[in-house]
Amino acid sequence: MLLLRYGFPTLLVLLLSAHAAQANGDLLLRQFLRADALMEETNRIHPLFAGLILGETEIAAENISTVIPILEVFTDSTPSNPFLCLALANACRRLGQEDVSESLFVLTNKRAANDAGLLLVLASRYENLNLTKHEEAVYDALLDLSMSSAYLSRPALGYYFYRRAVEKLKEGERSEALRELERALEFDPYSLSANLLATGLDIRMLRGKAVGQMLALYRAVRESFFAQHLVVLNGSRVAAICLMIVAVAFLLGITFRNLPSIQHRTFEFLPSRLRHAHRGTLAWAIMGIPLIWLWSMFPLIIIPVYLFGAWLPALRRERFFIFVFFVYLILVPFLMKSESKLLQPLDPHHEVSIMARAQESGYEPSLAAEIKSHLEKDSRDFNMIFSLGLLQKRGGNFKEAISLFSVASGMKPRSSAVRNNLGNTYFALGDYDRAMEEYTTAAELDPGSAAPRYNMAQTYSKRLMLPEASQELNRALKLDYALVRRFRRIAGDTYNRQVIDIAIPPSQMWRVLFRSKPQGNDSAIVGSLFGAYPTLLSITAAGLLFLSILVGILLRGVSLYTTCIVCGVQACHKCLENEICSKCTKKMVVTDSTSMRERLETKLRERAYKFRAIKSLVLTAVLPGAGHVFLGSTWKGVMYSLVYSIALINIAFRGLFIKLSPFSEAAAGFTQGLVASGAMVVIYVFCIRSTTRTLTMEEM
Structure with missing residues (x-):
């Protein structure tokens, strides 16, 4: 319910904002x-x-x-x-x-x-x-x-x-x-x-x-901050939603498998002078009242408590997944801060958003005004000075551009990008000698960059030095064929279409983003998925994980419950006689005939198998993968729930994602819905068939 109530709306708003x-x-x-x-x-x-x-x-x-x-x-x-x-x-x-x-x-x-x-x-x-x-x-x-x-x-x-x-x-x-x-x-x-x-x-x-x-x-993702940001933003949300769905499926299967044994253990601790029905009801109440109290006070604290309860009866391979969920809860405050920082570039007035827009757009007076406003607060911000110089050069304000690039060059004298763009400004002014000096310096500072070489070729062409121009162009093609080919395809007569600018790399923008302080309340941005007490949740999860491991070590080799060989019910040693539970024993003592007892035992096993099959298939229908976990096939259950969660997200947000399915936005509505429904039916059919096969192998 938390996932449906908070996770999907948060993802929806996030994707809409990213798209906008x-x-x-x-x-x-x-x-x-x-x-x-x-x-x-x-x-x-x-x-x-x-x-x-x-x-x-x-x-x-x-x-x-x-x-x-x-x-x-x-x-x-x-x-x-x-x-x-x-x-x-x-x-x-x-x-x-x-x-x-x-x-x-x-x-x-x-x-x-x-x-x-x-x-x-x-x-x-x-x-x-x-x-x-x-x-x-x-x-x-x-x-x-x-x-x-x-x-x-x-x-x-x-x-x-x-x-x-x-x-x-x-x-x-x-x-x-x-x-x-x-x-x-x-x-x-x-x-x-x-x-x-x-x-x-x-x-x-x-x-x-x-x-x-x-x-x-690949190049678009590698060289564009906005492209990387959208991929990381969507990827983090997809990972969070998938983990939540897998956790729900896993805990659902474990709960239905182990809850009777936990209730039985609680039942055994109660005084025997109470009536059997009263002891059973009281056992369920003792298990439920703390959860109800925690839900009313701190709703999400119930999750680590639930994981602690699942740790003790869990199998060894299942404890690995419980450990992963515990670690995820412990890291919630860190993940929330990271995610709140990831959301900041969606604000067009944020520092990183302004920088990224300046690298990819033409001259915009409003954008230049925002950068100047930022420089009034921090006049030594290299990234903003560089970005403003780039905008002024593209807008034809060459004096301001030269002044800004000169300041940036003084701050970072070994920056190839600054020298290259300063050369482009001189190129636009027609001062080819000074432009060539800057391009040569830029090429020496970064021998692997194709932009200065290409710009040198353009400068040689303007000076009618065609052999030198051809030589530099070939060098640029060897260094970065795709960049040169793409730029030559859009080349024109204006100065901005004759030479290549070097922008601030996305890696630098990521560094600026994660060094910045989160704006606003962390929990108000992404904390809706984790509640208003992320630190309390993290501390509780860490304490209960330590307690789970400690109790697991102390109880190593101790069998918390035993399974009846007839009906498969989990019961304590007191309730078992010759590995048969008290209920089965009562049903089988009606006769002394060995053959009759064997037939009764077979019927009881078949009945138990049917109930087990119904439970597993119902769990699979509710959430694919939960039925496999219930039957003890943990890895299969996790994989099926993961596939289901990815398919569900892709189908539910097919018009907003960027793009898990590139043709999703271009497909007709009816066809799209038909394909989506067919995909979900196929997943359910495979899960149910796999559950049936697991049951058959178990019976054999």
Whole structure:
């Protein structure tokens, strides 16, 4: 119940927050909606305008001829509206005036060049008009906008094209989906969702690029802090939920197997002058009252108490798992602090989140303002100085960038990244001599980095020293072929698309994250799974673990209970006579015939076997794996409960995970539900069959 009440909602909020952090594109959304509204406003000016913009083919040539003069007047008088120019260009194209239409399409793109929303809407119009060349030109302009002095977030653009790929995949257009994914990865090469989906598509379509895409996926996780953060965040939650489900299955099986013997031991300690029924009821009350009291005072303290109770009658292999659960409870305060730190980058104003965004996005004034605000509190923060210098360089504020990189170089004179980015700033200013000096120093400080070598090749090319440029380019390709190939694919005329920046590595961001102090109340963030007293829980678990081991050593070799050879019931030595419990003895003394006693013994065994089979199958139906633990097949039970928990999490959160199943978001709802239901049925069938086999082997 604790798992259902606290674990899943916490995981749900966590995954939603992680997903929202990756797809943070409020500015892009506002621009897109504004552009769409402008297009709708243009469509309402004249009925034929809408037909020309939307690409309707039923418009007659004579009607187009009459509307062209009107369009020319509106186009000249409203230069801020590219859709009027688009309608005029399409009208000329429909009349066969190819040269005029081409120049007008180019003018349309220029009028929308500084607004991402206009460019995105134009791209969709070009797609409808089958104007592939101009569609690609618009995407190239978007790439320029995102990598130069734009304030637009590149991950937001990447997420936009990722969503388009998902929609194409739902329509069954795999090739179109791959094209959209390629665009998404141009804008955000470290997007985990896009890389996973592209890898899955390549594997399904048996494309030769599948291996290369897997390497790109590995690179995305290796080089992007946000990708690593999402993987670690989801992994920690999956591990916690899986451990809780396995623990519940394990303890459920042990409880139903050992609870009768524990009750019997309690029964034997009570005075014999009490009636048999009263002693039994009192025994159950003695076992239940402390648990009820603990539940009312400290609910989760009941877990280590329960583990202590399970330790004594447990088998040796079962004690290993109980020991693991004890250790997990002891580490709860440490795990809570670590997890609260893991949650901090979800806050866009946290130090690590600001650093990570600065490495992967274009120039954003709001982001630069946040870094300056942080530097007012700590003016010697190298990471923030470096990040601000990177933003100022991308935004064209070269003097500020040089000043910041110079300060960073004084703080860390052996930083190859600082010298490389300082060289990029001089490259943007056209000072190729100073840029070459910085690149040479950066290459000497880090001989294994490909970025300075590639930038040196670009500088030699600008100075028309082509043999030297070719030599440095080959060196860069040998050092990091994938980086050079990816950057050359998006290379352009702007300075940000000519040279490679070196960002702060994710390992440095992880160090900053775990050195920072948790913000807010730890238990308020992730403590809902463990209660408000994590330290008390940890101390109690440690004390009871020590007590369990001590009692286990003292009682080594002592049999706490014995099993009746007829019905299999656990009973103490007082209640056994010739290894047969008192109940079976009473049923068998009704006759002195040996054959009759044997038949009675066989019937009692069959009846006990049926009850045991029913209990194990019911436990398996409640939670796969619990039935195996009940029968003593511990390892099988743990493995089945682990598989079940992973499948349950994957199915329950298929639309939010990043992505246990890359196609989960792209699949149709009915098909998805059918596959999920089928998977759960298969798991249950295997568990029940395995339980039945274990029972059969036990009977033999």
